[in-house]
Amino acid sequence: MELIDFLQYGFVQRALVAGTFIALLCSTLGIFLVLRRFSLIGDGLAHATFGSVALAMLLNMTPLYVSIPFVMACSLGILKLTENARLYGDAAIGVVSSMGIATGIILSSIAGGFNVDLFSYLFGSILSISTTEVIISTVLSLLVILVIILCYHELMSITFDAESAKVSGINTKLINNIFVLLTAMTVVLSMKVVGILLISALFIFPPITALQIAQSFNMMIICSGLSAIISVVSGIIISFFLDLPTGATIVVMNFILFTAVIMHKKLITRR
Amino acid sequence: MSVNILTVENLHFCYNSSEVISDISFSVSRGDYIGLVGPNGSGKTTLIKIILGLLKPYRGILTLFGDDSKIFSQWNRIGYLPQMVSSMNPRFPATVREVVAMGLLSGKGFPKYLNRADRMAIDRALELLDIRQLKKTPIGELSGGQQQRVLVARAIVNCPEFIILDEPTAALDPETRDRFFALLRNINRERQVTIIMVTHDIGNIGQYASKLLYIDKKIIFYGSFGDFCISSEITQFFGEYAQHVICHRHNSASDYNPLRNHGTY
Numbered sequence: 017m018e019l020i021d022f023l024q025y026g027f028v029q030r031a032l033v034a035g036t037f038i039a040l041l042c043s044t045l046g047i048f049l050v051l052r053r054f055s056l057i058g059d060g061l062a063h064a065t066f067g068s069v070a071l072a073m074l075l076n077m078t079p080l081y082v083s084i085p086f087v088m089a090c091s092l093g094i095l096k097l098t099e100n101a102r103l104y105g106d107a108a109i110g111v112v113s114s115m116g117i118a119t120g121i122i123l124s125s126i127a128g129g130f131n132v133d134l135f136s137y138l139f140g141s142i143l144s145i146s147t148t149e150v151i152i153s154t155v156l157s158l159l160v161i162l163v164i165i166l167c168y169h170e171l172m173s174i175t176f177d178a179e180s181a182k183v184s185g186i187n188t189k190l191i192n193n194i195f196v197l198l199t200a201m202t203v204v205l206s207m208k209v210v211g212i213l214l215i216s217a218l219f220i221f222p223p224i225t226a227l228q229i230a231q232s233f234n235m236m237i238i239c240s241g242l243s244a245i246i247s248v249v250s251g252i253i254i255s256f257f258l259d260l261p262t263g264a265t266i267v268v269m270n271f272i273l274f275t276a277v278i279m280h281k282k283l284i285t286r287r
Numbered sequence: 288m289s290v291n292i293l294t295v296e297n298l299h300f301c302y303n304s305s306e307v308i309s310d311i312s313f314s315v316s317r318g319d320y321i322g323l324v325g326p327n328g329s330g331k332t333t334l335i336k337i338i339l340g341l342l343k344p345y346r347g348i349l350t351l352f353g354d355d356s357k358i359f360s361q362w363n364r365i366g367y368l369p370q371m372v373s374s375m376n377p378r379f380p381a382t383v384r385e386v387v388a389m390g391l392l393s394g395k396g397f398p399k400y401l402n403r404a405d406r407m408a409i410d411r412a413l414e415l416l417d418i419r420q421l422k423k424t425p426i427g428e429l430s431g432g433q434q435q436r437v438l439v440a441r442a443i444v445n446c447p448e449f450i451i452l453d454e455p456t457a458a459l460d461p462e463t464r465d466r467f468f469a470l471l472r473n474i475n476r477e478r479q480v481t482i483i484m485v486t487h488d489i490g491n492i493g494q495y496a497s498k499l500l501y502i503d504k505k506i507i508f509y510g511s512f513g514d515f516c517i518s519s520e521i522t523q524f525f526g527e528y529a530q531h532v533i534c535h536r537h538n539s540a541s542d543y544n545p546l547r548n549h550g551t552y
Binding site for chain 1: 339340341360362363365367369376378379380381382385386388389390392393395397398399400423425441
């Protein structure tokens, strides 16, 4: 089959549109998460998503509608644990993450065990994404990107030096709340792309790839976005032609791109 | 008539049950250059964090520019240089210009964006710190001294009336440190900018500061360096020999003028 023929399939077009938007979203939020050493929040919230998907299936509801409020509440929970219970970020993420998995296992057990749908959320199934899901993903992605653009200077300043940002009058508490809520929403939107188990890769790989080459913060955002889009698009195409799982292929493409950039940088340094 | 910038009255602060700041009262007027000194754990950083609104006092009154600190909102009038060069993430992918631009955010509404006047203000601050040629360089590629200048540029880019610095010279070599002290003295004298600098280097700050505030949970001394050298409280606190050594360093160094020696700024 030719690439042109492949691109004419409706399910491929839907996967490419949703994948591109979500890649852009994860790569931008990931920059702030990686630089604040908070990148594993993606993993923690993904595990919480597992619990919410199991709950949605038990209640026979659309997972997206249950997961978005549930995971948003979990993201605020992580923030409150770090602020009020004086836990380190990784410990707070660990608490929510393990509780998410435990809840998911108990609920799926009550529902009579794991079913095919739950597995599709665990490992991703972007090629089976529906038109409604594409529309929801696109609209929410645009909304999150708009909020990031509006709060760009505040986010950058807090990421660089939270204390000075607070002294300069930035409401760091509000911005942090907005930021974790956006992250929660993005995690939920991403679960169909690479699956709950691999979501953190979308947040981590593009920023760390961009970090190798970017000479400014603006450049970092552009490089991270490009890296994410290349990985998602190439991952979808390659997985189809080689008959591989799409989510895992996207993650491997991210890794290949990251390794290639590091090797390229090493070669340039040697010269 | 002197204009009051900061007033602290009967300030107390506790971490859990241990009192870190005990009944501190002092005031700072426009154009003062205060060296805030004291041993480790004496409450210097805690005091400036309370002044900056980062910590809430347990008891006491604090006013900034005449407003109670609880309702103070004109943060664009204050510049802050944290003790961070040594702990700064060297991989943070921002250019010098992007970092200095962060200092302009306090005067802006929502959404924040930079205009032509802001870009000119950034250039002026970089010019003043003699680092304009570095404006497109990633901050992680600079030396400790250059990074410190970038952070000073960020603190002054908004033309604040009051600058607070927390151990700004800790990561600097002696020559850069002297240039840094001289730069601050110029900003203080020429622009009447009020400065509070936390430092362990009493001998050096004595050359430049108009007053020393020595604390050890409570105020031990507040006055000029000359008075510090003859203060009986300080003799009692340090011992005669240590007091003599500090003051002797000050006297022998007072002829040295880094501005004359380097000719920049």
